[in-house]
Amino acid sequence: MILKVTALCVAVAMICSAIRVQRPELATAISLSAGLAALALVGGTLAGAQDWLQALKKLLASEGDLTQTVVKGAGIAIVSELGAQLCADAGESALAGRVTLASRVAMLGLCGPMLNELAGLLEASLF
Amino acid sequence: MEARLILALCLVLFSALGGKALADGVRGRAKALREIVEGLKRLRLHMTGMFEPVRGALEHSDCPLLNAIADQMGRGEGVPEAWSALEKRGSRRGGPLEYLTEGDRQILSQLFSGLGQTGREEQELLLASAIEAMDRQRDSAQARVGEADRLYGALGLLVGLMLALIVI
Amino acid sequence: MNVDFVFRIAGIGVIVTIIAQLLTRAGRDDIAMLATLSGLLVVLMMVAGQISDFFSSIRSLFSL
Numbered sequence: 001m002i003l004k005v006t007a008l009c010v011a012v013a014m015i016c017s018a019i020r021v022q023r024p025e026l027a028t029a030i031s032l033s034a035g036l037a038a039l040a041l042v043g044g045t046l047a048g049a050q051d052w053l054q055a056l057k058k059l060l061a062s063e064g065d066l067t068q069t070v071v072k073g074a075g076i077a078i079v080s081e082l083g084a085q086l087c088a089d090a091g092e093s094a095l096a097g098r099v100t101l102a103s104r105v106a107m108l109g110l111c112g113p114m115l116n117e118l119a120g121l122l123e124a125s126l127f
Numbered sequence: 128m129e130a131r132l133i134l135a136l137c138l139v140l141f142s143a144l145g146g147k148a149l150a151d152g153v154r155g156r157a158k159a160l161r162e163i164v165e166g167l168k169r170l171r172l173h174m175t176g177m178f179e180p181v182r183g184a185l186e187h188s189d190c191p192l193l194n195a196i197a198d199q200m201g202r203g204e205g206v207p208e209a210w211s212a213l214e215k216r217g218s219r220r221g222g223p224l225e226y227l228t229e230g231d232r233q234i235l236s237q238l239f240s241g242l243g244q245t246g247r248e249e250q251e252l253l254l255a256s257a258i259e260a261m262d263r264q265r266d267s268a269q270a271r272v273g274e275a276d277r278l279y280g281a282l283g284l285l286v287g288l289m290l291a292l293i294v295i
Numbered sequence: 296m297n298v299d300f301v302f303r304i305a306g307i308g309v310i311v312t313i314i315a316q317l318l319t320r321a322g323r324d325d326i327a328m329l330a331t332l333s334g335l336l337v338v339l340m341m342v343a344g345q346i347s348d349f350f351s352s353i354r355s356l357f358s359l
Contacts (some may be wrong), residue, residue, distance in 0.1 A: 008298055012336045015305045019312050023331055026308040030301075036342070036349050037301045043352055068358060075357025079350075137303060278321050289310045292303050293337065 001045045007039045028090040035082055069110055076106050135291035142290065146283015153268070153275035156226035159192075160265035162249060164258060166190020171254040174243075181243035192223040196239070209240035211257075234260045300345070303336055311335075 012034035020027035078101030087096035156218035166188040173184035185197035192213075198208035214232065216222065224232070241251070311334030318327035353359065 008301065012305060015309065019308055022316060023308070023312045026311060026331070026333055026338065028330050028334060029342060030308045031337070033338075033345065034301045034305045036345050037298055040349060041298075043349075043356060064325060067352055071357050072359055075359045078357075079353055095335070104313045129322050207359075274321070278317060281317055285310050285314050286318075287333075289307055292310070293341075295303070 001041055005041050008034060008041075009038055024090070028086065031089060032086055035086065039078070039082065066114070069114060072110055073107055076103055076110070079103075080106075131295050132278045135294050138290040139284070139287035140292060142287030143280070146279040146281070146286075149283070150276045150279040152226060153279075154272050156228070156231075157268040157272050158263065159223075159226045160231065160261060160268050162190050163192055163231075164261050164265050166193045167238075167254060167258045171251070171258065175247055175251050175254070178247075192235075206242045206244075207240050210236065215234060231261070231264055234264065281289045300341075304341060307338055307341075309333060311338075 012030060016027040016031050016034075019030065081098050083099040084096040084103075087093070087099060140192050145212075150252065167190075168188070170184050170188045170193060173179045173187050174181065177184075179187070182200050184199070185193045188194070195213055196206065196209045198205065199212050213224065214236075216224075219225070227235075234257060238253060241253050311331060314326040314332045314334075318330060320323070
């Protein structure tokens with residue numbers, strides 16, 4: 001998988017560098033499709049690790065919510081990283097910043113209940 | 128998959144032919160302008176050299192456009208009216224105006240609005256300026272022929288390849 | 296997503312770039328711009344479906 005992803009990204013990077021001088025918008029569209037293809041290849045391997053994740057969930061049966069939160073966080077990180085890097089590549093660093101901001105807010109919202117629980121634990125142990 | 132390959136090949140072929148047709152249009156204009164310039168030179172010879180009447184000189188010019196005006200004059204019209212009638216018929220396929228641009232037509236309109244209306248010297252000047260202007264048009268059209276061949280041929284092929292990539 | 300798909304899009308991008316360059320050199324800048332925009336639209340339409348599939352699989356994989 002890693003060889004496929006590397007070969008694909010290197011090949012498309014060379015094509016994009018040739019096109020970007022004349023038509024940067026097309027180079028961005030091509031690198032978007034290559035990024036999606038690479039992530040699809042990675043996702044295919046990750047889907048195979050779902051059994052392992054399910055086994056881990058069973059092991060941490062009481063902490064099922066936590067595992068789910070971590071997995072969701074990973075998903076948010078992957079999507080926002082893709083979006084932010086694409087925007088930065090296209091020269092729109094402000095938009096990349098907005099994507100990063102949105103991912104941070106989403107992570108904060110995701111971790112809200114965990115932070116509440118942590119605060120409660122700390123309060124209980126200290127007082 | 129075979130059907131898609133065949134469709135892709137057909138698309139490439141038709142696009143290349145389309146590009147060639149566009150290039151032929153440019154070549155057609157250069158040829159038409161060459162004929163008109165030669166015809167106008169013969170017209171000048173017959174009118175100002177041999178003192179033939181306008182209609183006769185147009186008939187002897189051996190140029191499809193000028194012959195068509197002579198035919199139109201056979202219906203009892205003058206030169207300007209004959210030219211207007213020919214223009215109104217438009218640039219239909221195979222017609223004498225098929226490849227002419229707006230600029231070419233304006234030069235011819237100026238010529239035909241005054242042809243046969245004034246004395247020999249004025250006609251000489253009118254024909255000389257029309258021939259000079261059409262000469263310039265012909266030279267620029269001729270220069271474009273090679274460039275158009277390459278450009279439209281390449282464009283046709285590339286568009287066909289792109290369509291083939293989309294279809295496959 | 297098929298890897299061939301990416302190279303098809305790259306091929307379309309390269310061809311559109313060459314077409315636009317040919318037209319610009321021939322002095323037809325407006326048609327070159329139209330050609331680029333059309334190529335971009337075609338590529339985006341082809342990628343749109345893949346983006347939608349990608350987000351669906353991310354949603355199902357990470358339970359977002």
